[in-house]
Every structure is written in structure tokens, then in C-alpha cells.
Amino acid sequence: MSNFTQPPDEGFEESQRASEMNVAKVHGSILREQAEPRDGYEPVPLWLITVFFCIMFWAGLYLALMSGGFRADVYNPNLVAWQGGGAAADAGPPDPMVIGKRVFTQNCVVCHQTTGLGVAGQFPPLVGSEWVVGGDWVGDNHLVKILLAGLQGQVQVKGNNYNNAMPPWNQLKDEQIAAVLTYIRAEWGNAAPPITAEFVKKIRDETASRTEPWTQNDLKAIPAEQIPAGGATPATPDPAAAAAPAPAA
Amino acid sequence: MNKLPLIFLGVFLTFASSWVGLVAYPYFTLGRMQPLPDEDTGGYFPPAMSGLAVAGQRAYAANGCVYCHSQQVRLAPLSTDIQKGLGPRQTVARDYIRAQPAFLGTMRTGPDLSNIGARQPDPNWHHKHLYEPQTVTDWSIMPSFRYLYKMQQIEGQPSDDAVQGLTGPHAPPPGFEVVPTDEADELVAYLLSLKRNFPLPESPEPKLE
Amino acid sequence: MKSQSLISSFHPANEPDTLDSAERAQIDASTRGPVLLFFGSAIFWLLIGSLLGLISAWKMTHPSFLDGSAWLTFGRLRPAHLNAVIYGWASAAGIGVGIWLMARLCRVVLMHSKLLISAAIFWNLGVLVGILGILAGDSRSIEWLEFPGYATPILFISYAFIGIWTIIMFRFRKPGHVYVSQWYLFAAFLWFPWLYATANILLIWQPVQGSAQAAINWWFAHNVLGLWFTPIGLASAYYMIPKVIGRPIHSYYLSILGFWSLALFYSWNGMHHLIGGPFPAWMVSASVVASVMMFIPVVTVAINHHMTMRGNFGALKWSPTLRFTVFGAMTYTLVSLQGTSMAIPSWNTFIHFTDHTIGHAHLGLYGFFSMMMFGAMYYIVPRLVGWEWPSATMIRWHFWLAAIGISIMVIALTLGGILQGFAFYDPAVSFRTSLDLATPFRIVRGLSGFLLLAAHIVFAILFTQMLLKLGQPKDGPALFAKPSETDKEVAAV
Numbered sequence: 001m002s003n004f005t006q007p008p009d010e011g012f013e014e015s016q017r018a019s020e021m022n023v024a025k026v027h028g029s030i031l032r033e034q035a036e037p038r039d040g041y042e043p044v045p046l047w048l049i050t051v052f053f054c055i056m057f058w059a060g061l062y063l064a065l066m067s068g069g070f071r072a073d074v075y076n077p078n079l080v081a082w083q084g085g086g087a088a089a090d091a092g093p094p095d096p097m098v099i100g101k102r103v104f105t106q107n108c109v110v111c112h113q114t115t116g117l118g119v120a121g122q123f124p125p126l127v128g129s130e131w132v133v134g135g136d137w138v139g140d141n142h143l144v145k146i147l148l149a150g151l152q153g154q155v156q157v158k159g160n161n162y163n164n165a166m167p168p169w170n171q172l173k174d175e176q177i178a179a180v181l182t183y184i185r186a187e188w189g190n191a192a193p194p195i196t197a198e199f200v201k202k203i204r205d206e207t208a209s210r211t212e213p214w215t216q217n218d219l220k221a222i223p224a225e226q227i228p229a230g231g232a233t234p235a236t237p238d239p240a241a242a243a244a245p246a247p248a249a
Numbered sequence: 250m251n252k253l254p255l256i257f258l259g260v261f262l263t264f265a266s267s268w269v270g271l272v273a274y275p276y277f278t279l280g281r282m283q284p285l286p287d288e289d290t291g292g293y294f295p296p297a298m299s300g301l302a303v304a305g306q307r308a309y310a311a312n313g314c315v316y317c318h319s320q321q322v323r324l325a326p327l328s329t330d331i332q333k334g335l336g337p338r339q340t341v342a343r344d345y346i347r348a349q350p351a352f353l354g355t356m357r358t359g360p361d362l363s364n365i366g367a368r369q370p371d372p373n374w375h376h377k378h379l380y381e382p383q384t385v386t387d388w389s390i391m392p393s394f395r396y397l398y399k400m401q402q403i404e405g406q407p408s409d410d411a412v413q414g415l416t417g418p419h420a421p422p423p424g425f426e427v428v429p430t431d432e433a434d435e436l437v438a439y440l441l442s443l444k445r446n447f448p449l450p451e452s453p454e455p456k457l458e
Numbered sequence: 459m460k461s462q463s464l465i466s467s468f469h470p471a472n473e474p475d476t477l478d479s480a481e482r483a484q485i486d487a488s489t490r491g492p493v494l495l496f497f498g499s500a501i502f503w504l505l506i507g508s509l510l511g512l513i514s515a516w517k518m519t520h521p522s523f524l525d526g527s528a529w530l531t532f533g534r535l536r537p538a539h540l541n542a543v544i545y546g547w548a549s550a551a552g553i554g555v556g557i558w559l560m561a562r563l564c565r566v567v568l569m570h571s572k573l574l575i576s577a578a579i580f581w582n583l584g585v586l587v588g589i590l591g592i593l594a595g596d597s598r599s600i601e602w603l604e605f606p607g608y609a610t611p612i613l614f615i616s617y618a619f620i621g622i623w624t625i626i627m628f629r630f631r632k633p634g635h636v637y638v639s640q641w642y643l644f645a646a647f648l649w650f651p652w653l654y655a656t657a658n659i660l661l662i663w664q665p666v667q668g669s670a671q672a673a674i675n676w677w678f679a680h681n682v683l684g685l686w687f688t689p690i691g692l693a694s695a696y697y698m699i700p701k702v703i704g705r706p707i708h709s710y711y712l713s714i715l716g717f718w719s720l721a722l723f724y725s726w727n728g729m730h731h732l733i734g735g736p737f738p739a740w741m742v743s744a745s746v747v748a749s750v751m752m753f754i755p756v757v758t759v760a761i762n763h764h765m766t767m768r769g770n771f772g773a774l775k776w777s778p779t780l781r782f783t784v785f786g787a788m789t790y791t792l793v794s795l796q797g798t799s800m801a802i803p804s805w806n807t808f809i810h811f812t813d814h815t816i817g818h819a820h821l822g823l824y825g826f827f828s829m830m831m832f833g834a835m836y837y838i839v840p841r842l843v844g845w846e847w848p849s850a851t852m853i854r855w856h857f858w859l860a861a862i863g864i865s866i867m868v869i870a871l872t873l874g875g876i877l878q879g880f881a882f883y884d885p886a887v888s889f890r891t892s893l894d895l896a897t898p899f900r901i902v903r904g905l906s907g908f909l910l911l912a913a914h915i916v917f918a919i920l921f922t923q924m925l926l927k928l929g930q931p932k933d934g935p936a937l938f939a940k941p942s943e944t945d946k947e948v949a950a951v
Contacts, residue, residue, distance in 0.1 A: 313533020348668030
């Protein structure tokens with residue numbers, strides 16, 4: 001009994017005509033065919049279902065543990081931030097050497113170079129410089145003051161003369177000035193103690209009225225101050241100050 | 250029994266689930282991210298791209314750079330990208346806000362380029378490298394992009410933007426110079442803009458060892 | 459003349475909904491124009507795509523080969539190869555096979571063949587414009603979606619015709635049992651336009667901000683593989699295997715489990731291309747989980763096919779259709795399990811960004827899908843042109859050149875990729891070393907490309923002979939060997 005569907009008339013005539021020509025000689029390839037495919041009804045093996053559920057269990061665990069709390073701002077799958085606070089709060093206090101190096105690269109290398117060697121006759125070196133690591137009359141406060149107000153006029157660095165103008169960097173935050181000074185004092189073989197953000201704040205408050213860049217003579221007239229021992233480690237900076245409003249989730 | 254509506258519904262819903270999770274969700278969250286203000290300079294993270302660099306993305310796309318070069322820095326322990334110096338931190342969605350399109354890439358036939366602008370800040374290096382990569386790195390398998398350059402006779406003074414220091418089989422003979430076309434300038438401007446070394450709160454810099 | 463096996467009469471649910479030869483002949487004759495047009499286009503693009511791939515492979519190991527010109531630069535040839543084989547060969551072959559399967563399974567004569575013929579013409583036009591656009595420098599460099607914005611609408615028009623036709627066929631099908639192949643085809647033909655439209659709108663016509671693009675890109679690209687090519691390939695396997703050996707599919711229930719678990723899990727896999735990438739951790743983890751869950755549909759289908767074939771593996775000795783189809787089906791299992799392993803982050807660490815991924819892609823698209831399509835075409839074409847394949851020897855050459863070619867390619871890229879990946883991971887190892895490790899394997903890959911191109915040239919010659927009815931008229935099918943007495947009535951090819 002044919003169970004062949006009659007399609008509607010439109011579009012049927014053309015295909016009917018074409019196929020009528022071929023129906024007369026049904027080719028051997030069609031004659032020898034088996035029946036159209038059909039289904040058997042064997043049951044699903046039990047072991048497959050068991051494996052299925054085991055995988056689902058693993059999947060649930062994995063999703064729960066490796067999804068960063070399903071937050072939009074957690075990119076590290078090993079960070080389970082269920083308490084909120086996002087990536088920044090869980091990361092720990094930022095490393096001043098890392099921040100300092102970045103500040104240095106973005107602002108200082110233009111003159112002092114990535115190597116810290118400066119340019120002969122033009123920009124003084126920082127490597128082994130008494131201005132950076134201390135010595136003679138130079139104190140930690142002088143270093144911070146230079147960053148805050150700038151330096152101009154004749155200066156001697158490591159026995160050489162320079163006469164240029166260093167701009168002020170008081171637009172940088174206390175943490176950034178502290179970090180970059182910490183960086184230059186510990187890089188390229190320099191070994192001097194870090195500068196703290198509190199110290200920078202103290203000097204900034206004291207010299208708030210100073211707008212003119214310093215000269216070497218000005219600075220020599222000010223007695224040297226070192227950071228008090230024990231105050232070397234910077235306190236954890238407030239996450240809110242570390243740059244941005246929390247991104248929209 | 251007409252199973253067709255059931256099949257249709259199932260086919261629709263299963264697909265819709267991934268459409269919601271992997272298309273709609275990124276569209277509304279990642280797709281609407283804003284750059285963060287940089288208090289130091291009054292600019293933004295990521296910084297704005299120059300017009301030349303924006304145009305350079307077209308050259309990057311047209312010449313298929315993405316098929317050999319990735320632009321993604323990944324975290325440890327999944328990778329040693331940061332340890333190898335590909336970047337100071339993991340690249341995150343906000344790094345690609347200005348990318349059209351985002352050339353993340355899936356192959357490292359050549360090195361990752363996320364921070365190539367920081368590693369190679371000299372435009373002439375890039376021009377030399379694009380013109381004949383093997384003269385800069387003799388083991389390189391990068392093809393030559395000398396079709397982005399013009400060889401021309403020096404008239405009077407050499408051009409300011411002639412590529413310096415070319416060697417190799419396609420170096421200009423005496424009296425000639427190689428000058429970048431606009432497309433080459435745009436491409437190099439784009440490459441120089443590739444720096445993801447600014448801070449982002451959602452991607453903390455891992456401590457140095 | 460009815461051919462109804464004894465077994466089907468024992469299963470009440472399995473109503474004798476088979477066709478007689480006259481009906482088959484009528485259906486086949488009605489599908490002839492569109493299907494042969496899609497097949498011919500597909501084979502054309504297969505040749506072009508193979509050539510583009512071969513040149514690209516050699517450029518990678520010999521960068522000065524054909525360099526210095528914009529149209530032939532690697533960065534344009536490589537996406538031209540990809541799009542030619544995906545949209546030109548694989549999609550066109552899949553559409554052709556899908557049309558024929560749909561007509562046979564819906565048991566209805568194909569209507570509105572002019573619609574499909576227009577679709578084929580537009581499809582070819584779109585692919586041509588797209589490939590030329592890429593070579594001319596308008597590639598979008600969005601993987602699997604490189605066609606410039608002026609080419610994709612042409613493909614859309616084509617697809618609109620195909621979509622309309624699909625709905626009509628289903629509407630007018632013979633009511634009754636909807637066979638598993640029909641579910642897969644119906645789903646594939648519905649999913650593809652949704653995928654393609656979403657991707658084109660959000661990445662090309664009204665691009666979303668860069669920060670979201672890669673997620674949508676890889677959702678699209680993976681789903682072209684999983685929700686367009688895989689269902690068509692499986693639909694073909696589910697038809698050809700039981701058809702050739704004359705046995706029912708082992709388990710209807712496994713078919714259901716396989717289909718729905720594929721539908722649910724496959725579409726979430728996309729982010730496994732971006733493990734470690736700039737996306738919230740949960741998106742990547744969801745894809746890792748979905749990739750592992752794919753074990754279920756893959757093993758389910760493998761069991762179903764294997765148990766159907768059990769006791770009939772002897773047919774592989776003589777049936778070209780079955781040999782290509784079973785090669786494809788077994789490769790499907792292999793490549794999917796490989797894919798699951800590649801999505802586990804601790805292994806992904808060593809294979810991401812390497813040639814291993816390329817090997818996997820070729821194993822899937824060629825070892826599974828293309829071989830499956832070859833098998834289907836070997837079955838379908840004689841029934842459309844009324845001529846038998848002129849040379850079993852040439853079919854044998856096609857099979858072995860292709861099988862050996864793809865095996866060499868995949869093994870080389872897989873091993874080379876692993877070595878590359880370990881080198882990438884070690885910070886003390888230079889980039890140059892990782893490159894030197896990969897190079898010999900890339901050369902072997904380049905050599906395998908010659909085998910594949912040769913296989914396709916053989917196939918193209920065979921197809922041309924069929925269209926022109928060249929060669930001696932044959933009484934019986936072109937088979938690899940004579941079936942033994944215990945084998946069933948010869949049914950294949």
C-alpha cells in the first residue's frame with residue numbers, strides 16, 4: 001500500500017513532469033535498495049546513565065568552584081569571590097616596586113632613561129647617585145621635595161655638573177611618589193631604604209606653599225631628614241584610592 | 250503523533266540558552282564597559298588611540314595578522330605569559346574597548362603582540378620588520394609585507410620617512426629609498442599603540458618573584 | 459516492489475512507512491537539479507579550497523614562497539582557504555545531502571526546485587564575492603566570519619530560500635514517525651540562520667564594542683561546527699548506515715538522548731577557544747563544563763552506530779558509501795573526545811595557540827564531516843543521474859589518498875603542537891626553539907596536503923564522469939570487492 005504523500009498542486013506540476021520521464025525506467029540503483037531506515041528499541045545502557053550522572057556531578061562542582069562567584073569583574077578562575085569585593089580587594093596590598101616601575105616608565109624615562117643612566121651633560125644619572133641613595137648632605141626629605149616642586153639651576157651629581165630643569169610632579173599621588181622613589185632607590189644596584197607614603201604626605205603638607213622649583217643651594221640650606229626607622233613598610237593603601245570606581249557588574 | 254512543535258520548542262530553547270549566556274550577556278555587560286579615568290594625566294585607561302592607529306586596525310585585518318599573532322596575556326598557572334614578559338598583567342575585557350575588531354587571536358605562529366608597542370617603541374624597527382622580517386630576525390617565518398611600501402628614486406634629499414637601515418635582497422639600491430605607504434604608516438601606528446601595561450582594578454598585577 | 463524486512467513487522471511502533479521503488483525514483487528525480495547543483499558547486503570549491511590550503515601550508519614553512527604580493531600573502535590566503543572549504547565545500551555539500559535526505563525521509567516529492575536552484579546560484583555568488591573580497595584586502599579577520607559585509611547578504615538571500623523550502627517540506631511531509639535524521643536536519647537548518655544572523659549583526663553590521671566581540675565570535679564559530687555541520691553529518695550517518703546494511707538503528711532512546719544532549723551542551727562550548735582569555739571566569743568555566751558534558755552525546759551516538767553495525771562490519775570491505783561513512787562516524791567520536799580533553803584547562807595550557815588546534819579542526823571538518831559527505835555523495839549521485847560510478851579503482855584511490863592524507867596531517871600537527879606547547883610553557887625556552895620544534899611537523903603537513911588535493915581531483919573526475927555519463931554502462935554498482943554470499947543483498951553505491 002503506497003504511503004506516498006500527495007503534495008499540494010502549486011509547484012507540483014513541474015516536478016511531476018520531470019519525474020514522469022524517469023519513472024518509466026527505474027534505475028537499478030533504486031531497485032536494489034534496502035528499506036528506508038527505521039528505529040530499533042534497545043534500552044539505554046545503565047552504565048551510560050551512571051556515567052552521565054557522574055559527569056553532571058563533576059560539572060556542578062567545577063562550576064561552583066571555578067566561576068569566580070559568577071561575577072563580571074573576576075577574570076581569574078582560581079579566585080572564588082563569593083564575599084564580593086571583586087578582584088582588587090582579594091589581591092593583597094600592591095607592590096610598590098611594581099607601581100614604582102610603572103610610574104617611572106610612564107614619566108621619568110624620557111630624561112633619566114630606562115637604565116637610570118640619564119644623558120651625559122644633559123640629564124643626571126640616578127644609578128649610584130648620592131641624591132638618590134643619600135650621602136653627604138642629602139636626606140630623604142630633599143628627594144621628596146624635588147619630586148613635589150621640581151629642581152633647576154646648576155647641580156653636581158657624582159662629580160659632574162648639570163644645568164637643566166626638572167619639572168614638578170606634585171600631581172602624582174603620595175603613594176605613587178613613594179613608590180617611584182622606592183623603585184629608584186632599589187633598582188640598578190642602588191640599595192637604599194624605601195620611602196613611605198606617609199612621609200611624602202608630611203613633606204607635601206610642609207611645603208604646600210612652595211611653587212618655585214628648588215635649587216641646589218636652597219636644598220643644601222635645609223637640614224637632612226630620614227624616614228624614622230620602623231616606619232619603612234607602607235601601610236595597605238585604601239582600595240578606593242587605588243584608582244577607580246568599581247566597574248559595573 | 251506530530252512531534253514537530255515539540256522538536257521546534259526544544260531546538261529553540263536549548264539554543265536560546267547559549268544565546269542568552271554567550272551573546273546577550275557579553276553584549277550587555279562587556280559590551281557596555283567604559284574606560285576608567287586616569288587621574289594622573291586626565292586621560293583614560295585604556296588610552297585613546299590616535300586616528301592613524303584606528304585606521305591601522307583595518308590594515309591589520311586586511312592582511313590577516315591575527316592568524317599568526319595573538320593579543321592576550323594570560324595568568325599563571327594556566328600560562329607563563331607574564332613570566333615571559335608578554336605583559337605585566339592579565340588582559341581583561343576593558344583592554345579591548347577600543348578594538349574594532351578585537352584581535353584576540355588563537356595562534357602563536359608568531360609572538361603575542363599585546364604589548365609590542367612597549368617592547369618595540371621605535372617606528373623604524375617596525376617598518377624594517379614589515380618590509381623584510383628575515384633581515385631583523387633571521388629565523389623568522391613571517392612573510393614580507395614589502396607591498397605596503399614604495400621604492401622610489403631619491404630626489405635631492407632623502408625623505409624624512411624613508412625606512413632606515415634596510416638590508417637583504419630587497420634593500421633599495423643606491424639612489425633609491427623605500428618609503429611607507431599610508432597603509433604601512435597606519436599599521437605601524439596601530440602596532441605602537443599596543444600597550445596593555447596600565448593599571449586596571451579588575452586585573453591586579455601579580456607580585457614579581 | 460516492496461522491500462520490507464521481517465524485523466520491522468515485530469515492532470508495532472515501527473509502522474511500515476517505507477517507500478517503493480517508483481516513489482523513490484520520483485522523489486530522487488525531483489531532487490536532481492538542486493542537489494547536483496549544490497554537489498557540483500561543493501566539489502568546485504573543494505578543489506579551490508584544497509589548493510589555497512596547500513599554498514598556505516607551504517608558505518608557512520617557506521615564507522618567501524610567492525611572497526611580496528598583497529593578493530597572495532599568507533594572511534589573506536589562509537582565511538580564503540578556510541572560507542572556501544567551510545562555506546564553499548562543506549556547507550554546499552551539506553545542503554545538497556540535506557535536501558536529498560529530507561525529501562526521502564519526508565517521503566514527498568521536492569517542490570519548488572526553482573527556489574533551491576536560485577539558492578544554489580546565490581550561495582555560489584556569495585562565496586565567490588567573499589573569497590575575492592578577502593584576497594583583495596577586505597577580510598574582516600573575524601575567524602569563520604571573514605567575508606566582507608558586501609558578500610554576506612548574498613549568502614543570506616540564498617539561505618532564506620533554503621529556510622523557506624525546509625519549512626514547506628516539513629509542512630507537507632507524510633505524517634507519522636519523524637526519523638532521527640529529520641530531527642537533526644530540521645535543527646541544523648533552523649540553527650544556522652540564527653547563528654549567522656546574530657554573528658553578522660553583532661560583529662559586522664552593527665559591531666558591538668570590542669570587549670564583547672570575541673565571545674560572540676567563538677560562540678558563532680564553534681556552533682557552525684557543532685550545530686550546523688555536526689547535525690548534518692550525523693543525519694547522514696543515521697541514514698546511510700542502516701540503509702546500506704538493512705538493519706534498524708540500535709536504539710531509538712539513544713537517538714533521543716544523543717540529539718537532545720547535543721542540542722543542550724554543544725552550544726555552550728564556544729568559550730573553550732578562549733580559555734585564560736579576557737572574559738569573566740564563569741563564562742570560560744561554563745564552556746569547559748559544557749565541553750566535558752559533550753561526552754554524553756558523543757558516546758551515545760557512538761554506541762548507537764556501533765551496535766547497529768555490529769555483525770555487519772564485513773560490509774566495509776565492499777561498500778564505498780559505508781566505508782566513508784563509518785570512517786567519518788568513528789572520526790566523529792575520536793575528534794569529539796579529543797576536543798573534550800583539549801578543553802580541560804590543565805591540558806589546554808599546553809596546546810592553546812599551537813598547531814594542535816589546527817590538527818583538531820582538520821580532523822573534525824575533514825576526517826568527520828568531509829568523509830561523511832563523500833560517503834553520502836557516493837550513495838546519492840547514482841540515484842540522481844541514473845548511472846553507476848565508472849570505476850571502483852578510482853573510488854579506492856579517493857578513499858585511501860584522503861584517509862592517509864588526513865591521518866598524516868592530523869598526527870603531524872597534533873604531535874608538533876604538543877611539542878610547541880611545552881616549549882611555550884617553559885619561560886627558559888626561546889620562541890625560536892618552539893618554532894624550530896614545530897617546523898618539521900609543518901613540512902609533513904604540507905606533504906599531506908598533496909595527497910588530499912590528489913584525492914579531490916580523483917573525486918572531481920569521477921563526478922564529472924557521472925554528470926556526463928562517461929565510461930561503460932554498468933549493470934551493478936562500483937564496489938570495492940565482491941560481497942560474499944553471507945552478505946546481504948547488495949545495496950550500497
